[in-house]
Amino acid sequence: MKKLSAMSKMYLIFVFAVLYAPIFYLIFYSFNSGGSMNNFESFTLEHYAAVFEDSRLIIILLNTVLVALLSGLIATIIGTLGAIGIVSIKDKKMRNTLLSLNNVLIVSPDVVIGASFLILFTMIGVKLGFASVLVSHVAFSVPIVVLMVLPKLLEMNTSLIDAARDLGATKRDVLMRVILPYISPGIFAGFFMALTYSLDDFAVTFFVTGNGFSTLSVEIYSMARAGISLTINAISGLVFAVTVLIVIGYYFINKRSKSVATGGHR
Amino acid sequence: MNNTIIRFENVTKSYDDGTVVLKNINFELERGKFYTLLGPSGCGKTTILRIIAGFTDASTGDVFFNGKRMNDVPANERQVNTVFQDYALFPHLNVFENVAFGLRIKKVKETEINDRVQEALKFVNLAGYGNREISEMSGGQRQRVAIARAIVNDPEVILLDEPLSALDLKLRTEMQYELRELQQRLGKTFIFVTHDQEEALAMSDEIFVLSNGEIKQSGTPVDIYDEPINRFVADFIGESNIVDGLMIEDYKVRFAGKEFECVDGGMKPNEKIDVVIRPEDLEITTPENGKLIVTVDTQLFRGVHYELSTYDQDGNEWLVHSLKKADVGAEIGLDFDPEAIHVMRLNETEADFDKRLEAYGDEDYE
Numbered sequence: 001m002k003k004l005s006a007m008s009k010m011y012l013i014f015v016f017a018v019l020y021a022p023i024f025y026l027i028f029y030s031f032n033s034g035g036s037m038n039n040f041e042s043f044t045l046e047h048y049a050a051v052f053e054d055s056r057l058i059i060i061l062l063n064t065v066l067v068a069l070l071s072g073l074i075a076t077i078i079g080t081l082g083a084i085g086i087v088s089i090k091d092k093k094m095r096n097t098l099l100s101l102n103n104v105l106i107v108s109p110d111v112v113i114g115a116s117f118l119i120l121f122t123m124i125g126v127k128l129g130f131a132s133v134l135v136s137h138v139a140f141s142v143p144i145v146v147l148m149v150l151p152k153l154l155e156m157n158t159s160l161i162d163a164a165r166d167l168g169a170t171k172r173d174v175l176m177r178v179i180l181p182y183i184s185p186g187i188f189a190g191f192f193m194a195l196t197y198s199l200d201d202f203a204v205t206f207f208v209t210g211n212g213f214s215t216l217s218v219e220i221y222s223m224a225r226a227g228i229s230l231t232i233n234a235i236s237g238l239v240f241a242v243t244v245l246i247v248i249g250y251y252f253i254n255k256r257s258k259s260v261a262t263g264g265h266r
Numbered sequence: 267m268n269n270t271i272i273r274f275e276n277v278t279k280s281y282d283d284g285t286v287v288l289k290n291i292n293f294e295l296e297r298g299k300f301y302t303l304l305g306p307s308g309c310g311k312t313t314i315l316r317i318i319a320g321f322t323d324a325s326t327g328d329v330f331f332n333g334k335r336m337n338d339v340p341a342n343e344r345q346v347n348t349v350f351q352d353y354a355l356f357p358h359l360n361v362f363e364n365v366a367f368g369l370r371i372k373k374v375k376e377t378e379i380n381d382r383v384q385e386a387l388k389f390v391n392l393a394g395y396g397n398r399e400i401s402e403m404s405g406g407q408r409q410r411v412a413i414a415r416a417i418v419n420d421p422e423v424i425l426l427d428e429p430l431s432a433l434d435l436k437l438r439t440e441m442q443y444e445l446r447e448l449q450q451r452l453g454k455t456f457i458f459v460t461h462d463q464e465e466a467l468a469m470s471d472e473i474f475v476l477s478n479g480e481i482k483q484s485g486t487p488v489d490i491y492d493e494p495i496n497r498f499v500a501d502f503i504g505e506s507n508i509v510d511g512l513m514i515e516d517y518k519v520r521f522a523g524k525e526f527e528c529v530d531g532g533m534k535p536n537e538k539i540d541v542v543i544r545p546e547d548l549e550i551t552t553p554e555n556g557k558l559i560v561t562v563d564t565q566l567f568r569g570v571h572y573e574l575s576t577y578d579q580d581g582n583e584w585l586v587h588s589l590k591k592a593d594v595g596a597e598i599g600l601d602f603d604p605e606a607i608h609v610m611r612l613n614e615t616e617a618d619f620d621k622r623l624e625a626y627g628d629e630d631y632e
Contacts (some may be wrong), residue, residue, distance in 0.1 A: 181356075
């Protein structure tokens with residue numbers, strides 16, 4: 001690749017600085033012993049300590065992770081089977097219609113999804129809380145998983161399925177021994193995406209959560225409204241760190257699957 | 267003893283949109299032979315293979331395996347294994363596991379799997395490659411893995427779908443020898459699909475020449491090469507000079523403005539026919555000694571021989587394979603034996619062709 005000119009470099013640095021500055025500003029003050037974001041006094045971990053001492057916050061954190069893991073898992077199962085189903089549809093028109101319906105869900109605003117779920121849950125009388133949050137998170141994660149799994153499925157050579165059947169594999173064997181192992185990078189990617197979407201979802205959760213159940217983003221929102229506390233900064237810093245870790249994990253899985261894929265087609 | 271392993275009875279295949287891929291296919295395949303389905307792309311040869319494997323259903327007609335009708339037996343319960351054109355090896359499994367796939371499905375004991383996979387790998391000269399990833403294997407090696415994966419299951423029939431088409435020329439020739447040898451060592455029925463006539467001639471016990479969903483001719487490589495039934499087969503198998511002619515009476519044929527003695531018969535007097543003479547049967551002589559007098563148009567050096575394109579006075583092109591060189595633009599004579607002339611009736615079916623061949627052939631030996 002050609003080396004970037006000085007101007008391009010400056011521009012890149014500027015863009016990333018604007019994007020990341022608020023986050024680092026926030027994290028920076030989470031270590032401030034001054035109690036406000038005006039002037040930095042000295043380094044302290046007391047706000048982080050406060051987060052871990054606050055048992056209510058810890059429970060909310062656990063709730064958030066639990067909802068993310070569970071919804072990610074369920075959405076991955078439903079989404080993977082859905083993708084396999086969509087690919088196996090021979091009628092092109094039907095297939096494209098289903099795919100478009102899937103994509104509409106991804107681009108439609110969270111507010112719309114949240115509000116419609118709220119109406120649905122109140123209509124059928126579901127108590128708002130863990131279950132309602134979980135169901136709605138699964139709902140918005142499924143299309144994402146489908147979108148991540150689909151390319152791997154389309155890339156798969158159909159003669160692999162013929163080969164497996166030729167070697168005596170039943171339909172179940174084909175699914176378990178050929179299709180699922182082949183698309184597993186896509187499944188992992190889908191799971192991680194679902195996990196991050198669930199972890200930082202605010203809008204949908206805000207609508208469908210009820211008394212006594214809250215997730216981190218909703219809690220941070222209400223804390224921020226109540227007044228400035230550097231505990232928020234500390235939690236945000238922790239969430240940011242976890243997100244970065246997930247992105248790194250996703251990167252490595254992606255890299256591994258790429259080397260397998262390119263190797264297979266050489 | 268009945269030696270038939272696969273029999274097609276009036277098999278047709280057409281798709282919903284009305285395209286007909288196979289028209290009334292009938293044949294019998296014997297155990298332990300090397301068969302080739304030969305034809306240009308789109309002639310239906312791969313469809314026949316897929317019907318035998320069970321990936322595609324015949325629209326009408328019956329397919330018998332060992333005397334039992336197997337139209338409704340699913341692919342995974344058939345005693346056949348396929349080597350695919352693109353090999354279709356599982357990229358997420360290593361070489362050993364690819365070969366072991368069929369045995370694991372059948373829940374064979376671990377020690378037996380190990381023995382049989384090692385043996386199969388040894389058979390295709392890949393002993394010691396078990397732990398390699400598929401991505402680390404070359405094209406020729408992948409080809410061998412695909413063959414090992416098929417033979418390890420000990421099927422009665424092995425189907426090969428243009429398995430050599432992705433290899434370079436040298437490797438392809440090598441694999442032709444290996445495949446033929448492998449088939450003879452295993453003693454299994456091989457059904458090989460290809461569009462490459464050289465491959466077909468080199469390896470087969472019997473060739474089926476297909477075109478437009480029909481079997482045009484079947485027979486040993488020598489039969490098909492020496493006695494092609496029609497213009498299509500003559501043109502498709504090897505290089506040929508095909509000209510219009512007139513069968514004056516038995517053993518007397520007229521083409522290129524002259525009458526010639528030949529060994530064919532059994533047609534009506536003065537019937538219109540096609541005449542085939544193979545380029546290697548034409549010999550260059552002086553114009554005075556030649557049965558045909560032609561002008562050399564172009565000459566190509568092919569390594570083993572010179573390939574001459576020549577024209578006679580009527581404008582018929584005569585391709586000549588000669589060890590001797592000629593001068594471009596010069597007038598030369600072409601000599602050939604009566605046996606070199608092969609006469610083909612227009613629109614003759616294979617059954618009629620065989621009958622006629624038998625009738626006048628007998629006369630010869632009386």
